[in-house]
Amino acid sequence: MSNKAILEINGQKHEFPTVTGSENEVAIDITSLRAVTNGVTTIDPGFKNTGSCVSEITFLDGEKGILRYRGYSIEDLAEKADFLEVAYLLIFGELPTKEALGKFHADIKSESVVDDDIRKIIDAFPKSAHPMGVLSSLTSALTAFNPSSVNVDSQEDMYKSVVRILGKFPVLVAWAMRKKQGLPLDYGDNTLGYVENVLKMMFKQPNEDYVQNKIIVNALNKLLILHADHEQNCSTSTVRIVGSSHAGLFASISAGISALWGPLHGGANQAVLEMLEAIKADGGDTKKYMAKAKDKSDPFRLMGFGHRVYKNFDPRAKIIKVTADEVLNDLGIEDPILDIAKGLEKEALTDAYFVDRKLYPNVDFYSGIIYRAMGIPVEMFTVMFALGRLPGWIGQWREMRLRKEPIGRPRQIYTGSTQRSFESVAK
Numbered sequence: 349m350s351n352k353a354i355l356e357i358n359g360q361k362h363e364f365p366t367v368t369g370s371e372n373e374v375a376i377d378i379t380s381l382r383a384v385t386n387g388v389t390t391i392d393p394g395f396k397n398t399g400s401c402v403s404e405i406t407f408l409d410g411e412k413g414i415l416r417y418r419g420y421s422i423e424d425l426a427e428k429a430d431f432l433e434v435a436y437l438l439i440f441g442e443l444p445t446k447e448a449l450g451k452f453h454a455d456i457k458s459e460s461v462v463d464d465d466i467r468k469i470i471d472a473f474p475k476s477a478h479p480m481g482v483l484s485s486l487t488s489a490l491t492a493f494n495p496s497s498v499n500v501d502s503q504e505d506m507y508k509s510v511v512r513i514l515g516k517f518p519v520l521v522a523w524a525m526r527k528k529q530g531l532p533l534d535y536g537d538n539t540l541g542y543v544e545n546v547l548k549m550m551f552k553q554p555n556e557d558y559v560q561n562k563i564i565v566n567a568l569n570k571l572l573i574l575h576a577d578h579e580q581n582c583s584t585s586t587v588r589i590v591g592s593s594h595a596g597l598f599a600s601i602s603a604g605i606s607a608l609w610g611p612l613h614g615g616a617n618q619a620v621l622e623m624l625e626a627i628k629a630d631g632g633d634t635k636k637y638m639a640k641a642k643d644k645s646d647p648f649r650l651m652g653f654g655h656r657v658y659k660n661f662d663p664r665a666k667i668i669k670v671t672a673d674e675v676l677n678d679l680g681i682e683d684p685i686l687d688i689a690k691g692l693e694k695e696a697l698t699d700a701y702f703v704d705r706k707l708y709p710n711v712d713f714y715s716g717i718i719y720r721a722m723g724i725p726v727e728m729f730t731v732m733f734a735l736g737r738l739p740g741w742i743g744q745w746r747e748m749r750l751r752k753e754p755i756g757r758p759r760q761i762y763t764g765s766t767q768r769s770f771e772s773v774a775k
């Protein structure tokens with residue numbers, strides 16, 4: 349493999365070095381491009397061909413459908429790991445020892461209370477507010493109650509900010525849901541595991557004990573692991589670029605939540621359920637929706653299908669599909685929506701439009717079916733995605749800051765009016 353690239357422009361040839369990753373991916377290093385070509389840049393809407401950084405956190409191969417966190421396969425981690433172990437792995441680079449995991453969890457528990465004044469902020473929202481907007485606002489508000497910015501040169505300070513947001517975020521997630529349901533905003537129970545505690549905060553009724561259901565605990569643990577990181581996706585790139593201005597961790601995560609909210613990104617898991625419900629209401633007519641998805645004059649897209657990087661099965665979708673069957677069977681739930689989803693997948697995988705464009709089910713296609721079986725309201729689906737993605741966002745933000753990466757500031761090509769003189773309105 350060549351370790352240089354030659355570019356000829358304006359009759360001149362320029363040589364650029366390449367960067368080769370540990371999985372033999374190759375990028376052309378164009379950091380000298382403007383200087384050596386007297387101002388020529390590149391343009392790449394959506395950054396489909398452009399890398400923003402080198403990273404040691406997550407590797408994915410879109411053609412082969414491979415996903416690994418710090419070298420561990422997503423299949424192994426989803427099957428065998430605990431979400432907090434995976435969070436530690438993504439953030440600090442190695443799986444924790446038993447002692448380190450115990451200390452990590454204890455430190456998170458010590459940060460699992462939020463300032464009671466946050467209730468005043470959440471009280472100001474209408475019940476109709478989308479929980480992603482509430483979560484993004486409350487996460488940004490954490491800065492007001494924890495004003496000290498993160499001293500990234502201090503491992504101790506960095507560690508404190510990591511356990512602080514991992515402790516407080518699940519409270520905000522639970523409160524965002526209970527606000528909509530008109531339920532009291534409680535705290536969990538620090539004698540519980542991280543995932544069990546999330547479930548108790550979300551679901552405990554004020555006049556009843558909360559009984560954990562192992563099936564639901566295991567399913568949520570797996571779903572959070574599957575969502576934990578995905579290299580430079582839209583919301584993670586947002587967290588990195590906001591953090592690159594040296595904005596704090598909470599502000600950067602708050603921006604990431606807003607990016608994830610979009611229906612083309614994490615918001616797709618809610619849009620998938622709404623689409624499947626519409627198909628069910630339409631008598632299960634999947635063909636009509638397939639036709640809409642292929643009709644260029646129709647803005648409708650088959651939500652939960654397609655991916656910027658995966659041009660093969662999203663490995664997470666494969667695992668979630670199997671888990672959906674298991675959870676519904678174990679809970680004794682018959683959900684016709686799952687059958688509609690499977691029918692839609694089968695049709696799309698044999699339809700030339702989807703096959704030619706390599707459009708496969710992605711992580712969002714089946715996840716909502718499990719969330720619904722767990723009793724999570726559809727507007728909370730993307731909030732659950734954010735809860736899973738939190739360690740990935742933290743790890744990527746930490747890596748970018750520790751590497752002292754420059755502020756993110758892309759160039760552009762201007763195509764507007766050339767210079768013209770101002771005429772006062774009187775004239």
Ligand code: SDX
Nearest residue numbers: 578581612613614616641649650651652653654655656705
């Ligand atoms: C996530 O990046 C990540 O890693 C994200 C994520 C993560 O973990 O962080 O994996 C999570 O966001 C998953 C994706 C969830 N979004 C959806 O399910 C929404 C539906 N999918 C699409 O909107 C789309 O597939 C994207 C946004 C996911 C990817 O879009 P791209 O890479 O910009 O592809 P494109 O829009 O250029 O599409 C290429 C072609 C186009 O047709 P042509 O112009 O070539 O004729 O495929 C078509 C598109 O119209 N197409 C679809 C389609 N997705 C792409 N047509 C119908 N239905 C779809 N879902």
